[in-house]
Structure formats: structure tokens, C-alpha cells
Amino acid sequence: MTGGISVAEYLFRRLREAGSHAVHGVPGDYNLRLLDYVIPSGLEWVGNCNELNAGYAADGYARIKGIGAIVTTFGVGELSAINAIAGAYAEMAPVVHIVGTPNRSDQDNGVKLHHTFCRGQPGDYRIFAEMYEKVTVAQENIVDVATAAAQIDRVLRECLLQSRPVYLQVPMDMVDAIIPGTPLAQVFDLTPAPGDARLEQEVCDAILDRLRTSSKQFILVDAGTPRYGLTSQTHELIKATGFPTATTPFGKGIVDETLPNFHGIHGTVGPHTFTSYVDSCDLVINIGPAHSNVNTYYFVTVPKPEVTISIERDAIHIDGRTWNVSPQGVLQKVLESLQENPLAKPTSYPELPNLHQALQSLPPVDPNAKLTQDTFWYRMSSFFREGDIVLTETGTASNGSRDFVLPQNTALINSGIWLSIGYMLAATQGVALAQRHLTQSDHPLSNGRTILFEGDGSFQMTAQELSTIIRQKLDVIIFIINNNGYTIERLIHGPQESYNDVASWRFLEAPSFFGAEGADSSYPVYTARATTWGELAGVLGRDEMRAGKGLRMVELMMETMDSNDTLRLMLELWKSKKAE
Incomplete structure (x- = not known):
């Protein structure tokens, strides 16, 4: 589309292009005109019973579809949802929170409107946005037709790349404002910036050296793995190495549990007890770590850093050294090397549990x-x-x-x-x-x-x-x-x-x-x-x-x-x- 398009239609069409086919939320007088555009833009509207539930639902949707969206009204609506958005932030769920706000002129003049503190101060209209700065990775307020498209694209991109919630305010008088539709002719670009090939190769070599010189290895998969886009590469690594593998409680369900070298959850009590085995390893590959107390049996199962390769969103840690690199690029190089020069398959590990045998018995x-x-x-x-x-x-x-x-x-x-x-x-x-x-x-x-x-x-x-x-x-x-x-x-x-x-x-x-x-x-x-x-x-x-x-x-x-x-x-x- 090369002609003009309303801010709202642009927003919802971009949202659909990003992967969401639904919008959750609750109507309110500051977002009603905004909601008129949801269904015509090809999205399904889901009216929830309250904003907190809508936030939870958008979070659940995002964990399956890769992005979710919620629309609330200014003040009372967005604050009702903030617990859900905070949870999405903590647990890395990509949710777009769209807030319908009062007209720009009323905000600029500090008019004492409902859903505000009625103090007559223009700054009152930024208070809730400031709260959301703590629980979202990107925030935008659409107040200028010249920058609206770029602002929308930025928050959607950050939501997807960082797998965390973002916050977007749309004043009532900006909903129907016409902006250029030219950006819609271009595919929504989610390609991360290219990494430093030399640095990626350096990290790859360091990982391969640890893989080939270690004698007892273990792979621990955690919740960050799918959030960082590492699930397929992680499965390839598990199969290519044959190393015994487990997940954390929060990471359960990420790994194919029918793999012969999968051994359940790394825990300290009940049938999941094999910390002594992991502690005896001279190499632990920890992918997507989320080291909360409940996810690590009160930190007992956090791998020893001196033997751990820790793979996070934008960094890989090895032997106390940190490389700020894209893990996707590094892991791809590692997998290609292992395909050309495979590791010797490890011997069996009889001391580790076999879940399917336990179920059958x-x-x-x-x-x-x-x-x-x-x-x-x-x-x-x-x-x-x-x-x-x-x-x-x-x-x-x-x-x-x-x-x-x-x-x-x-x-x-x-x-x-x-x-x-x-x-x-x-x-x-x-x-x-x-x-x-x-x-x-x-x-x-x-x-x-x-x-x-x-x-x-x-x-x-x-x-x-x-x-x-x-x-x-x-x-x-x-x-x-x-x-x-x-x-x-x-x-x-x-x-x-x-x-x-x-x-x-x-x-x-x-x-x-x-x-x-x-x-x-x-x-x-x-x-x-x-x-x-x-x-x-x-x-x-x-x-x-x-x-x-x-x-x-x-x-x-x-x-x-x-x-x-x-x-x-x-x-x-x-x-x-x-x-x-």
C-alpha cells in the first residue's frame, strides 16, 4: 500500500503480519474507536471479563503463536493488567500492550479527566507510562503522524526479538490520523543485525575444544531456549553429541522426552535426583538459563560456573569469560563442525533415570x-x-x-x-x-x-x-x-x-x-x-x-x-x- 492509511489500521495490520491473529482486551471509552479497526484489519477480537485476565490470555496466546496483544483503556484498564504484563516480562512472553489514551490536547493542557488523578497537571498523563517502563522492553506514544509507522514497527520488532512485552499508547485523536502506508509494502524485518563472523568462530572453537577435551558431559535446557529461538538448534546439539540431557522444571516440555539421552528434570528430590552426577561432570552446557529459586531447587541445581558453557540471549559464557555474540550463529557453526567431524558417542549412563521405564514399571x-x-x-x-x-x-x-x-x-x-x-x-x-x-x-x-x-x-x-x-x-x-x-x-x-x-x-x-x-x-x-x-x-x-x-x-x-x-x-x- 503506497497511499494513506489510518494509524489504527496500520497498527493492527502490522500486528497480524508479526504473527498475532487475535487481540484480547476490555473496551473503555478511551479505546472504543481503536477497537473499531480490529476485525476489519483481519484480527479476531476477544473481549475478556477483566483486564488482568486479558493480559494472562494474551500471554498464553503469545507462548504458542509467538506474539500476543491486549488493548486496554487508559489508567484503570492498564493498571488492572499490569500484573499480567509484569509476569510476561519476568517469564519472557512477547505481548503487545496497546493503551487507548485521551486526546493529545487534553493531555497537554492537564485537563481533569476521569481515570486520572484530577490534579490538573500534564505530567499526570505520563505516570502510568512511567510505571510500564519497568515491565516492558520498549515504549512508544503515538503523537506525530510523521513518526507513527516507525514507532509501531520499533515496538513490534523489540517485542519479537527480545521476547518480552512492549507498551504502545494511542491517543483518541490519533486513531484515525492518516499516515503513509508505504512501509506496509515491505516485509516486516525481524532479521537481527549480522554478528561478527570472526568472533563467532572464536567462540565456536572454544566450545568445540571443551566438547572434545571433556570426559563427562551434561546438557541442561532451560526456559530461555525457545524465547531465544534456540529450540531446533538445541535438539540438533542433543542428538549430535549424545550427551545426557535434562531440563529445569521451567524448561520442561522443550526437549523431546522420547530421546534416549533425555533423563527428565534436573532436581534434588524424588525421582529427579541426580545432582551428584551433574556435580561430577567436567562440562555442563546450560542453554537459556532462568535461575530462580523454584526453578533450581533453591539454587542447588545451578551448574558450577567453572565447568559450564552458559548460553544466553546475547552472550555465551565459558570458563569465566563472556563473549557478547548471537548464540544462533555460534551454535550453527558448532553443529556444522560436528556434522563434518562427529564426536565419539558417549557410553551409556546407567545411574541416570529412564522416565519411560519408570512409567511402565x-x-x-x-x-x-x-x-x-x-x-x-x-x-x-x-x-x-x-x-x-x-x-x-x-x-x-x-x-x-x-x-x-x-x-x-x-x-x-x-x-x-x-x-x-x-x-x-x-x-x-x-x-x-x-x-x-x-x-x-x-x-x-x-x-x-x-x-x-x-x-x-x-x-x-x-x-x-x-x-x-x-x-x-x-x-x-x-x-x-x-x-x-x-x-x-x-x-x-x-x-x-x-x-x-x-x-x-x-x-x-x-x-x-x-x-x-x-x-x-x-x-x-x-x-x-x-x-x-x-x-x-x-x-x-x-x-x-x-x-x-x-x-x-x-x-x-x-x-x-x-x-x-x-x-x-x-x-x-x-x-x-x-x-x-
């Missing part, structure tokens, strides 16, 4: 016995299939998911840094929509299911988004673990305290309350409750659960203080460290 359960978390998470692995996206809420579900044994081409979404409970239900709406938007592609997740594991307390945080799932007719399976409150908090402190209680809801009536019409509608709903292993087996064996469409909700009745061994032992470790 589980003893049968008494069908009349009550559900318990000690083996529940292992046994649920048989329900998963290729293409599934599995979400696990912070708490017992997230910790339990460490025991999942995942098929090829599945994805796991959990929280390893922000841990804002309630995130997962709203994120599930975004994930399910993103998965629907993949159906016309050859993406490995395009034909799978969206499956959520959520605690009863967490569900109550963002329960309204079940109505959005229903209204959008999204295909979702939800397992609600009803254990009478905040079990994760009870295990940490106050097992009998009332502040860890939640209201007793009739969860399986929620679909009806939130607008589902029943099993005979175009959007089928199936609900069930399981208290015993036999009841669970009957539910999981139904066609509706294995291959059905619509909403499927299963309430799992479990004891209040029940958890898997990994969580219990990890919390004991944490308490002992606090006492030191």
Missing part, C-alpha cells in the same frame, strides 16, 4: 482406592498424545507436572518465576485460541488438545474466563483438583489456618452458569467427578475426553494435605534453608 492400582498425588501425575502421562498443550497451575499441579512423561511434539506451560496463581485458566483461553489458529498450518501442535490442571483455589481467582472459553467455543479439557483450598500454602505454612481455606464451589455447575447450552448444542459440554482410580479410568476412557470437542471439566477429589513426594521434599529443603 508403575504397579497397578486398586480401582476402589482414592486418588492420591504420589503417582497421579505419572499415570496421567498415558492420557497425553502428540500435539497436546498441557498447562499446570502454580502449586501442587505445577510441581506434580515434573513427573509427567510427555510424548513427542507436546508442549508444557508452567510458571517458573512469576508464579501468579490464577494465571493458567485465563492463559488456557489464549492457548486454546492460538492452537485453533494453528489448525491451517503444519505446526506440530495444530491437531492436539489444550489440557489444563488447576487447583480449586486458583480456579476461583480467574473463574470468569471460563465464560470466555465458552463464548469463543474453544476446545478445552480442565482437570480441577479439589483439595479444599490452598494446599501449596498449607504445606508451606499454616496447615489448619483459615486463611488457606477457600469457598466450597459446585465447580461442575460452572459451565451452565457461564453460558454453556448443554451436550446437544454446537458446543458440547461434558463434566464428571472422580474420587477413585476406577472412576478416573472410566472418565479418561470416554471418547469425549480422548478425541472430543467443546468443554470437558473433570473434578478430581483429593485429600487436603496430599501432594507428590517431590513437592513435599522440596518444601522440607526450603524450610531447612530458611532455618540456617
